[in-house]
Amino acid sequence: MLTSLMGFGQKNIYESNKFDELSNNHQELAILPFITKLELEQTNGEEDLKSLTQREAYAVQNALETYFSIRKKKKKFNVDFQNTKETNSILAKKGIDYNNLDVYSTKELSEILGVDGVISGSLDLNVLLSKGVSTDFSFFDYFRSDANYGRIGLKISDGETGKLLWKYEKTIDKKTGKNTTELIDKMMKAASRKFPYDREKKRKKGN
Numbered sequence: 001m002l003t004s005l006m007g008f009g010q011k012n013i014y015e016s017n018k019f020d021e022l023s024n025n026h027q028e029l030a031i032l033p034f035i036t037k038l039e040l041e042q043t044n045g046e047e048d049l050k051s052l053t054q055r056e057a058y059a060v061q062n063a064l065e066t067y068f069s070i071r072k073k074k075k076k077f078n079v080d081f082q083n084t085k086e087t088n089s090i091l092a093k094k095g096i097d098y099n100n101l102d103v104y105s106t107k108e109l110s111e112i113l114g115v116d117g118v119i120s121g122s123l124d125l126n127v128l129l130s131k132g133v134s135t136d137f138s139f140f141d142y143f144r145s146d147a148n149y150g151r152i153g154l155k156i157s158d159g160e161t162g163k164l165l166w167k168y169e170k171t172i173d174k175k176t177g178k179n180t181t182e183l184i185d186k187m188m189k190a191a192s193r194k195f196p197y198d199r200e201k202k203r204k205k206g207n
Helices: 002-009 019-023 046-073 084-093 106-113 180-194 199-206
Strands: 012-015 028-031 035-038 117-125 148-158 164-173
Touching (some): 012 180, 028 046, 028 084, 028 106, 035 046, 046 084, 046 117, 046 180, 106 117, 148 180
Parallel strands (some): 028 117
Antiparallel strands (some): 012 164, 117 148, 148 164
């Protein structure tokens, strides 16, 4: 039974069979704020919930930039990542922010940002992960559903065609991490062998 229950926390990874073809000339990607849905037991009204939702969305964006920046310095990737402050600044000048981001297509956003593709995603949470959560674990948490904090989905899309190139989904639970930075770090490390822009993976494909 425990094995069955543990299965819910496993990752799901998809890669397009046209990834190499469409990403062959990719040099720079932009990281967007994640479209976030919060389901909290207590808030101070609609405006407070809206503010908290945006905070979580930008927290994931920043955590991803930190993760990619560290590994980029170690020459782990064959693409660059646009600074998120620059990304958000360019969008703001075009009148685009978190509230209307989903109105624009991948192709439109890539053209506006001057990048070859975008990293975006969705985040469903029942806690404020950016503030930090308890990672104390009990076997009975699984039966009370207290172990699950939500789900995260990350995707990479080609800027020129708008096509989905890669997608990664994972349940967020007490073993995932105590805050947003730890979540992204653990999540991406778990997917590192499958991350399509990883130099080592490219080298193996070439062989």
